[in-house]
Amino acid sequence: MATVIDGKAVAQIIRSEIADEVRLLSQKYGKVPGLAVVIVGNRKDSQSYVGMKRKACAELGIKSFDVDLPEQVSQAELIKQVHELNVNPDVHGILVQLPLPKHINEEKVLTEISLEKDVDGFHPLNIGKLAMKGRDPLFLPCTPKACIELLQRSGVSIKGKKAVVVGRSNIVGLPASLLLLKADATVTIVHSHTSQPESIIHEADIVIAAAGQPMMIKGNWIKPGAAVIDVGTNAVDDPTKKSGYRLVGDVDFEEASKVAGWITPVPGGVGPMTVTMLLKNTVEGAKRYIEQNN
């Protein structure tokens, strides 16, 4: 049976380390880190994620700046709001919750975020640096960073290993594969046009699943002993639940946990660590900003 990696527990440990850093900053400079969370419209999932981020900030003594804009807001107005946050000295991190409504060009908006405040690591220049040898972006994207941190804290070595990433989105799959490459894994990316994904995944010592396809990866696709990090967070109907749904990953947990060496559950795996990495990036950004401007 696989070791189940408890993302919630690891996240708690890191959060208490971050809380210490926040206290130190405030003792030394009398300043608190600030994170601006911008949300457009009222998608239920986005509201729920943003709520988690704001709550986590409050718990750690990070000040959150809430910018809630209506679904119909123009791209120009959204960019104006980002510019105001860029010059606000109390804001050290800016996150624009994705996806944005269809009439807004996501890349245009992300490009406007000040590089020093891009705590999501989604600015094209930060992603570009991630792809270059010998260059490091100011911030690493939170979910891919969470995946690597979970592997490292579980004692899984990455160097020289065969890693397969399922998915190639700008926010998860692609940056996760670049981080694995930086950590000296041999990386293969599986996407929706890949034929026979099961045979490719079966070669992997490390699997990062981020396809958004409920329980797509079966137990017999996994190489015995492999480390399986399941990013997928999919709501499926469940009439036995009060909410009417439950969350499942991209991996069939019950089957895969009998074959893998390590596995993350959903919920309670990558999700809580993603939020924690955002807080970590924010405090790092604040520290850099405060020390430079003091």
Ligand SMILES: NC(=O)C1=CN([C@@H]2O[C@H](COP(=O)(O)OP(=O)(O)OC[C@H]3O[C@@H](n4cnc5c(N)ncnc54)[C@H](OP(=O)(O)O)[C@@H]3O)[C@@H](O)[C@H]2O)C=CC1
């Ligand atoms: N826990 C967390 O912290 C987070 C969880 N998530 C979750 O992770 C999942 C992925 O998110 P995100 O990257 O934003 O999703 P996207 O929909 O943007 O990307 C999905 C990727 O998976 C690929 N894909 C889709 N179907 C298949 C398939 N059958 N076989 C192989 N590849 C496939 C797509 O390929 P192609 O490029 O060819 O279309 C695409 O590259 C979702 O469940 C999301 O909810 C996301 C962010 C954070």
Ligand SMILES: Nc1nc(=O)c2c([nH]1)NC[C@@H]1CN(c3ccc(C(=O)N[C@@H](CCC(=O)O)C(=O)O)cc3)C=[N+]21
């Ligand atoms: N600019 C931007 N940055 C993001 O980081 C970003 C985004 N946009 N858009 C959407 C995705 C999704 N995402 C998640 C964060 C936390 C959980 C999480 O904490 N999940 C809990 C469960 C939550 C629940 O119970 O609903 C868990 O897996 O245990 C999941 C998903 C960040 N994203």
